[in-house]
Amino acid sequence: MKEIYKTARINKDKNFDGKFFFGVKTTGIFCRPSCPAPVAKEENVVYFKDIFEALDQFYRPCLRCRPDINLDYYNGNASGTLTVQTALKMIYDGYLNFHSVADLAGELKVSDRHLRKLFVENLGVPPVKIAKYHRAVFAKKLLMFSRQSVTDIAFASGFGSIRQFNQVFKEIFGIAPSTVKKENIEEGSADTTLLVSYNRPFNFSQVIEFMKIRAIKGVEVIDDTSYARTFRTRRSKGYFIVRDNPGKSALELSILCDNIQCYMEIYNRVRRMFDLNTDFTRINDKFKSDPHLSKGMKAGHVPRLPIAFDSFEFCVRAVLGQQISVQAASTLASRIAKKAALKTEKGFPQGLDYFFPGPGEMTKTGLEGIGITGARQATIANIAQGIMDKTFSLNPNQPFEDFQKEFSALRGIGEWTVNYVAMRGLGMVDSFPATDLGIIKALEKNGKRPGKKEILKRAEKWRPYRTYAALCLWNQ
Structure with missing residues (x-):
């Protein structure tokens, strides 16, 4: 090596x-x-x-190639166990900014001692240090590309105090945060514009086109060059806009919100939306020789998986999309947003008029009279109440089998919906909707369509990337 x-x-x-x-x-x-x-x-x-x-x-x-800024550190670096990979995702999302290592271990169903041991064995660094370095690197991005104060940036990056921020930053980078900000801030820049690096090839237009026909009017505005949407997190609300910057092999992410502490979460959710964390080299090598899948690869590359920004919102979309067209489902989702009437504030861009309702708000929103069948209204209510009651979870880091068992127990949720939500709502890359008509047609031979058992048997060789196999089959 x-x-x-x-x-x-x-x-x-x-x-x-x-x-x-x-x-x-x-x-x-x-x-x-x-x-x-x-x-x-x-x-x-x-x-x-x-x-x-x-x-x-x-x-x-290095100040020339900027390995800490111009390059994200997700692909191919989480060697070892699934536990370490899952923990890293949670740390990148800022989990340890608000929780302890013991809490993180509890989420992963291991002891905190065992988690530390796994990190040292696989990465050479314990989770607390990973979080410290990640905070510092993320803070440097904000210092270079935002107009926020050094104090705001310190807390947005997860530091407990400005003193701690200055000490850690200088220890790692050998320079004070205020110096970085003074040297890099540009006059007239947006409130915050971050560069979200990607590996080529990356077809921004293809991903945007997929999203455009599924846009929720009033919540999302999508054109040929940009994606914009409203958002709410536990600590903030606002909107963001994503544009491509092919010259820098990066997306430009502009965020406007009422609490800078959301930046790390929004940044990472946008990475997932555009499927920027996946190492496609291994998947391409695995699929390119398969006659069923190679036909769905573009120029020898597997399509990216556009993952929904909000998993509950996507659950609702998936239910609305049962047995009707994509456009019709988008229309119904837009009507829900309008009826919930969670209006944005003055100053939001034209078309970003509403926030999509969360589970609690959905239970209080009457869905009668907007074209949704009674059965689907009941299913949406069951999903919202199930989240409120914690009878199932939309945590993307849980095992698929756990999600499948709990989500399918809800009335109105079938096998296709479980797998589709797992794929595009949670980003579970080995889920596979074997009963999907598009997949059945793609595997048809001499006019004979395979049954579910035969399809699942064929799909075994596509593990652990069966979701990408489904994309290839749909893409034929």
Whole structure:
């Protein structure tokens, strides 16, 4: 592996950006493989599998290639167990900003001691340090690309005090936060515009087109160049706009809200929406030789999975979409938003008129008279009440089997809805709607359509990426 890294570093191969990092012993600086700086001698180089390992060994990020800013550190770096990968996702979302490691371990059904052991074995760094480094890196993004004060940015990034923020930031980057802000803020920039890096190839137009025909009028505004929507989190409400910046291989995420503490959560939810966390190399290699799936790959690449911004909102959409067209379901969802009448404030862009109701608000919203059948009204009410009563969870980190058992127990929820919500609502990449008509037709041979058992048997070889297999089959 070291020889591969060496070759990639010498050739400044961008294909390896994010796969590993290297540090230069004589300078104490670490870089990504494609760094434009002069090539260092091999005897002066040390390799790291992730950004955290480099930071933990007291290397500072290069100011030319900016491995901490221009590159996100999600793909291919969570080696080891599923528990570690799930924990990392939760840390990236800011879980440890408001909870303890013991709480995190409890969510994952392991002891906090065992969780620390898994992190050290797989990443070389305990979860508390991962969270500390992540806060610092995220804060640097905000310092460079937002007009918020240093104090606001400190708390938005999860630091408990401005003193702690200054101390940790200087320890990691060797510079004060105020200096970074002074050097990088641009006059006339938006309230906050963050760069959300992606790996090529990335077809922004294709993802936007998929979203556009499913847009909820009043909640989302989507055109050929941008995606905008209203949002509410536990700590904030506002709207965001996403545009493509192919020159920087990144999405531009502009956020306007009433509490900056939502930034980390919105940033990561947008990454999931556009499926930027998936390492497609392995999936492409697995699927390209399969005659059923290769026909649905574009130029040899698996389609990305657009994941819903809000999982409850998507549950409602999935129920509305049962046995009617996508456009009709979008119309009904828009009527629900209008009837719930959770209006946005003055100053929101035209078309962003409502917030979509949450479970509690949905139970109080009468759905009569807007074209939704009585049976579907009851199902939506069951979902909302089930979330309120905690009879099932929309936690994307739970095992699919747990979600399937609890969600399917609700009246009106069938196998197709369970799998579709798991796919696009929660981002569970191994769920597979074997009874879907599009999948059945794609696997048809000589006019004979396979049954469910036969389809599931065929799909075994597509694990653990059966959701992407479904996308390929639908894409034929």
